[in-house]
Amino acid sequence: MKLFVLTFLLLAAVFIHSINSQQYVVGCYFTNWAQHRQGLGRFLPSHIDPSLCTHLYYAFANIDITNRSPSPFEVNDVKPSPSTSPVIVNDVVKPGSNGRLNGQLKPPIKQPPPMSMYEQFNILKHKNPQMKTLLSLGGASVNATQFRTIFEPDKIRRDFIRNTIKYLRNYKFDGLDLDWEFPETESDRRIFSLLVRDYRLEFQNEAFLTDRSRLLLTAAVAAYRPKIEAGYDIKEIAPYLDYINLMAYDYHGSWNTHTGFNSPLYARSSEKGDKRLLNQQATVDTWIDGGCSPSKLVLGLGMYGRTFKLKQKKNPDTKPYGPSKGAGLPGNYTASNGFLSYYEICELIKKQKWHTEYDKEQQVPYAYKDDQWVSFDNQESIEKKCHYVASKRLAGAMIWSLDFDDFNGAFCGQGKYPLLTTVKKTLDSLQGPTTPIRIHKTTQTTITNHGYLYNYSFFLLLINFIFPIFIYHLI
Ligand SMILES: *[C@@H]1O[C@H](CO)[C@@H](O)[C@H](O)[C@H]1NC(C)=O
Ligand SMILES: *[C@@H]1O[C@H](CO)[C@@H](O)[C@H](O)[C@H]1NC(C)=O
DSSP: OHHHHHHHHHHHHHHHHHHHBOOOEEEEEEETTGGGSOGGGOOOGGGOOGGGOSEEEEEEEEEETTTTEEEESSHHHHSOOGGGSOOOOOOOOOTTSTTEETTEEOOOOOOOOOOOHHHHHHGGGGTOTTOEEEEEEEOTTSOHHHHHHHHSSHHHHHHHHHHHHHHHHHHTOSEEEEEOSOOOSHHHHHHHHHHHHHHHHHHHHHHHHHTOOOOEEEEEEOOSHHHHHHHOOHHHHGGGOSEEEEOOOOSSOTTSSBOOOSSOSSOOTTOOGGGGGSSHHHHHHHHHHTTOOGGGEEEEEESEEEEEEBSOSSSOOOSTTOBBOSOOOOOTTTOOTTEEEHHHHHHHHHHSOOEEEEETTTTEEEEEETTEEEEOOOHHHHHHHHHHHHHTTOSEEEEEOGGGSOTTSOSSSSOSSHHHHHHHHHHHHSOOOBOOOOOSGGGGGOSOSHHHHHHHHHHHHIIIIIHHHHHHHHO
């Protein structure tokens, strides 16, 4: 009898543990300019598979200084456009049936009215109701002057934040992702802390007043330690942000005079000084050492490669960190020097027999042919990085970006979204990070989790050990 009761209590404890073990975050960036690529490279909201992402980011929205509001970059962000709306194809009528099915004329299929891209993006939540959508503000084409103008003066910042809330609610986003690339002066750092704090407080306020779920607040941030130290007061911003998306890529590229890895997981034993900071582990350590809880950190994964032209045309040095002179040739779809999407790399490996190697020390692959050299990520390196996410108890991983993976499954022979699927499968197979139970809605107004963590640990201790022993002795 005693044994039975004890077993029951232990099972109950395990159950409580498991319901509290949270899913890992899989953040997916959608880019609104990938619609302009040709053929199989063209990417529209209808290409997104909402079952693979927990958070979906729409990149990017602009800053409209005159109206103190976020604003669209692309006309069809907000205006319906037939050319980018999903097309419902009529069922093919079998030959000889004269358009009749069972003797009845088939009812005409109504084409849904064209939708804006925001709309198409946000109705993806119908297919995955747990998924959250966020609008990413900024990106590389919004400059620091625009951020400073809108966020430095208190009054303008307040207006912009209020208009952001209207904009997000109007277009049915669940949150905002700040993509200032990058705050760099002491004044920028102060402005960034202020804007993060004010956004969070206004989001809480609005949720309280309107009885809606609070809008989420995230930021995409720098990866290189000197840039992090210049741009962010980690301890001040981390508590206000739901997640911090680490742009943990672009560590090396054609701007160097040697080849190098776009997104190595670890440093190389031969690296010295600041070179040892050019990897994902160094980035994660910097944010954690700076006072950020690992449970806020989301590791960025690049679905693309950085390319180089090797220095010697004849018998080039193909080893990593060998001499290079500039960018590799552009891809047929992404069309920019020094850069190739994962699917374009697959095509080169398969069709043009590029030679692939895997660097065990830094946990990334590279490929080359003649004087062309590319560093990228494949399923193997992505899996390794997801295990790293779990080992460091990070919140999860994000990808930049959906349109660089083999989303059609047409190039790599690994099915649709081979890299993103690897992220999802690997993280789902690992025990998620545990979070405090949120007992009441008002806990939302508390900024830090630490108090709850403490109470919760005590609760677990009670359930797991003290309570069973107590009962055991009682019966
Ligand atoms: C920043 O962007 C704005 C709007 O695109 C432009 O008018 C301005 O000249 C840019 N400023 C700098 C310093 O590049
Ligand atoms: C682009 O397409 C052409 C013709 O099909 C091919 O020869 C070339 O290698 C391709 N380039 C890349 C980078 O895939």
